[in-house]
Amino acid sequence: MAKVQMTVNGKSVSGEVEGRTLLVEFIRGKLELTGTHIGCDTSQCGACLVHVNGQAVKSCTMFAAEAEGAEVTTIEGITGKDGSLTAVQQAFQDYHGLQCGFCTPGMVMSATALLKDNPKPSEAEIREYLKGNICRCTGYHNIVKAIMAASGQDVGAIAAE
Amino acid sequence: MPKDHGIGASSKRREDVRFLTGTGNYTDDINARGQAYVHFLRSDVAHGRITNIDTAAASEMPGVVRIFTGADFEGIGSIPCGWQVTDRFGEVMHEPPHPVLAQGKVRHVGDPIAAIVADSLAEARDAAEAIELDIEELPAVVNMKDALKDGAPKVHDDLPGNLCYDWGFVEENREAVDKAIKEAAHVTTLELVNNRLVANPMEPRVALGEYNRANDESTLYTTSQNPHVIRLLMGAFVLGIPEHKLRVVAPDVGGGFGTKIFHYAEEAFCTFAARQLARPVKWTSTRSEAFMSDAHGRDHVTKIELALDKDNNFVALRTDTLANMGAYLSTFAPSVPTWLHGTLMAGNYKTPLIYVNVRAVFTNTVPVDAYRGAGRPEATYQLERVVDKAARELGVDPIALRRQNFITEFPYQTPVAVEYDTGDYPATMDKLEEIADIAGFAARRKESEAKGRLRGLGVNCYIEACGIAPSNLVGQLGARAGLYESATVRVNATGSISVMTGSHSHGQGHETAFPQVVAEMLGIPEDQIDIVHGDTARTPMGMGTYGSRSLAVGGSAMVRATEKVINKAKKIASHLMEASEADIELKDGQFTVAGTDKSVAWGDVTLAAYVPHNYPLEDIEPGLEETAFYDPSNFTYPSGAYACEVELDPETGRVTIERFSAADDFGNVINPMIVSGQVHGGIAQGVGQALMEGCVYDENGQLLSASYMDYAMPRADDVPFYSVDHSCVTPCTHNPLGVKGCGEAGAIGSPPAVINAVVDAMQSGGHDVTHIDMPASPSRVWAAMNG
């Protein structure tokens, strides 16, 4: 066991962890921030995606101890203080970019990171970027559409609903 | 103008806010005070005899609470099967026991052998390593044809030949079908495989068992599509806990697709262990465990023959299918290749004579059960592939051949037992030709060819049967459950409403769509109505969500209960306004007396029901809460036409989906946005099946595709934007909403469209290929063209 300290969603947190404790386990178990999900054990699905020092990171690929001193943002940390949704979150609701919601936190964190680097991505760029996030429900149609809309692009021409 | 509320409006989903902000409540998000964790030691061989299991040393490991083995479950019930099929000789199927933990033998990779309960998951896993286990490996059967051979290894010792049942449908048609095929002008024959799939909802399964000694009550939190079914199966058949002492909760569930219908050993284990240890016990599946313990889907091998007369009319159809059951019978496994498959073989066509033979086979593989569509995708795939092949053999246009043979009069009694109430197949085909721009295909093909690519167009139709019912019929067919649905509409004193439904939402958006219906009926805002589901303690007995039944069956129950509420509310209103009950009208949340300007608001009536000072107490009871159970008189029959355009790179064999169009007739639609989303998701799963996904075992029964490294899930760059349409509407004639169901259509209709397109592309390049099995991976496609 070792002590680890980091800033999560703007708050300083610390806890005792084993060397083998993954960052996602620390976030879900110790911090009880259960919006970050675990969908696989081979770092393929992206359900666990968070931001570490501003970078998109699959939190199952990192030990908690490795995040010592880091700034971590999870899905719980992106909404406005008054609870208002970000443009990405709002677009996911407006364009029905989620169904069961399990992949959603990872998708939203991934899309948010994409738009920071590339404020007006093309459809192809979005699809390429989202390769690390699996969604079994939506067929991706409305996720891609939502991200385009969130970046201010006109999605009116994209097939119905 | 599209509506902005009520039936037909694309109301935004209210459940989204919690999912988008990380405040959903999935089963793994729930932790009980003092909970212990269980890790299952699973078989790593496909078939073997357990000769020694010694847990003594492991039990001494740090944090270990207790280790359970099969011996602890002697005298405890077997995991039950919910459907008994009778074979074509009148014998009931073979139904081997399915213990919670292996007893004596292991029968597939992943079969649970021991359960280690410890203070932490890490300690449980560590202790598993210290269990001394000896397994004498036995030869395994993996391939169904091998399993049926004389002298094949026996999955179950008392069942030589590994045959679960040999089902014929309709048996009386057998000879007439044989004769018609023999005498036909043309017969098209096709042998094909419907590849084994893993449903892979993104949320792995989880079970958390609790026991309250104070009142002897057990609670199971579980990732289920149907908590009441789990309560019934587990309580009555496995653990012997009466229903009033057992509560099953399925909170937010992260996708199901069929695989979360079934009752699993891990649920029974956690409930059992929590009672034994008087301590909550939690299991969270890893993805790798999910691959070897979630029921798989499909896995049929079929020979199909379509006979046509000299004018290209379909005259007879014969199929011979082997259906893999895996090592044990999962909850609804026997029904999938039989009643959910054979009954659909008429498709959209007036083929007068049909015979379906299905042999269900045990193998040393994970049990196979319903996966999105369940039997109907298998039926549609073979039928639409053989029709396409026939068109190519006869040199006629595949769309024209389909149109020529369409059923056009309704109701239509098929030769495979079911009666279609309504439909308009030419209309959906017309709509498809429009949205898919079939006329423009030739030009698009030229463009692809200019880039050195082959381009193919695949078209097909589908019919599905949703909302399987009525209960007395399905009982005759072998179902061990009823298939009604329930709803309680609880009106509160201030007029807000809670609707308790027996169906379950795990992505379908019931919390949004169901209130749209009730709001429309009462004329009050949707946000005054909440849906309660997923908890046996809070909802009436219901059968849950699968087979696109929630709206057609559950929604109908809700309508019936709401009608009862309206009837009673009108009685109260007539009293308040001193008018005759027959003259009371309800519109926009106001009760009025016809022909007068008298009115009372919805809220006045609901308040009177609970504060009955001025109230006809001698005629009616106080309160305003009604329950209805709805048992449909028939299935519903959504139908549609799908088109896929692919590009094929002849250098590599890689196929890409360029366009995908779907024209569906779902009957009336409550929320078009949600319906389109359901179709999108189904299409992606169908495209996945057709091009990418395949669950693979080696000849020893080792599962080779046990993670996302090896099992190819469709990703965002594997699919295009889809064009979907559901403006063709023939309302269902026998349920109050005229709805049919849309949950499975995409997964049913899309695989044949993709494969028809791949074959078309290969043929356009001059390759004499008439079929390719799914998944049409680059290596397979390349080999087909160059082999």
Ligand code: FES
């Ligand atoms: S849980 Fe981290 S990528 Fe799947």
Ligand code: FES
């Ligand atoms: S919304 Fe269910 S996995 Fe994406």
